[in-house]
Amino acid sequence: MPCPSLADRIxxxxxxxxxxxxxxDGCRPYAQAIADGAAAINRCPPGGDDxxxxxxxxxxxxVLPLDLSRGAPGPLTVARIDEAHCIGCTLCIRACPxxxxxxxxxxxxxxxxxxCTGCDLCVAPxxxxxxxxxxxxxxxxxxxxxxxxxxxxxxxARLARETxxxxxxxxxxxxxxxxxxxAAAHPDGDARKRAAIESALARARARRTATPT
Numbered sequence: 001m002p003c004p005s006l007a008d009r010i011x012x013x014x015x016x017x018x019x020x021x022x023x024x025d026g027c028r029p030y031a032q033a034i035a036d037g038a039a040a041i042n043r044c045p046p047g048g049d050d051x052x053x054x055x056x057x058x059x060x061x062x063v064l065p066l067d068l069s070r071g072a073p074g075p076l077t078v079a080r081i082d083e084a085h086c087i088g089c090t091l092c093i094r095a096c097p098x099x100x101x102x103x104x105x106x107x108x109x110x111x112x113x114x115x116c117t118g119c120d121l122c123v124a125p126x127x128x129x130x131x132x133x134x135x136x137x138x139x140x141x142x143x144x145x146x147x148x149x150x151x152x153x154x155x156x157a158r159l160a161r162e163t164x165x166x167x168x169x170x171x172x173x174x175x176x177x178x179x180x181x182x183a184a185a186h187p188d189g190d191a192r193k194r195a196a197i198e199s200a201l202a203r204a205r206a207r208r209t210a211t212p213t
Contacts, residue, residue: 019119
């Protein structure tokens with residue numbers, strides 16, 4: 001079994017809420033940036049001071065104070081949709097990094113609280129302000145982190161497939177348009193062809209008439 005990379009080991013210490021508060025599109029890209037020396041270890045509010053300390057120990061570097069410009073740490077919250085005011089726009093579904101919101105277009109949406117990472121990415125897109133972040137009443141666990149990572153990976157893979165499929169659908173009409181088309185028949189050519197056929201038929205009829213019975 002291959003040895004985990006440095007980015008893998010860093011990623012294993014991150015909370016996997018996929019909140020993007022660090023400035024990266026999920027925990028794994030942030031882990032890679034830390035491994036590459038492109039990002040500091042103190043940009044993860046959900047990880048808090050304990051997360052910074054764990055990363056410092058792994059990397060054998062100094063502990064930094066948490067960058068509070070990225071957000072403040074706190075207890076786990078989960079999204080709650082006021083279903084009476086939900087208009088079914090699906091914007092929150094598209095924003096959720098772990099597919100924790102279910103529903104359909106113009107149908108009421110709801111949050112799977114056990115799946116919600118508390119990232120709050122669904123709040124801003126809601127056009128009717130019907131989503132609140134409320135206390136989860138429990139702590140975020142390593143099992144939650146593992147599940148969050150897996151759901152995010154599944155979602156990213158699905159989005160990549162959809163993008164590829166859409167690109168294929170867009171390319172097909174373009175290829176059809178670019179394909180050479182049979183040349184349109186010229187009216188004069190058609191007339192000559194009909195005249196030749198009629199002449200041949202006339203000769204055949206003349207031969208039948210001239211043939212003795």
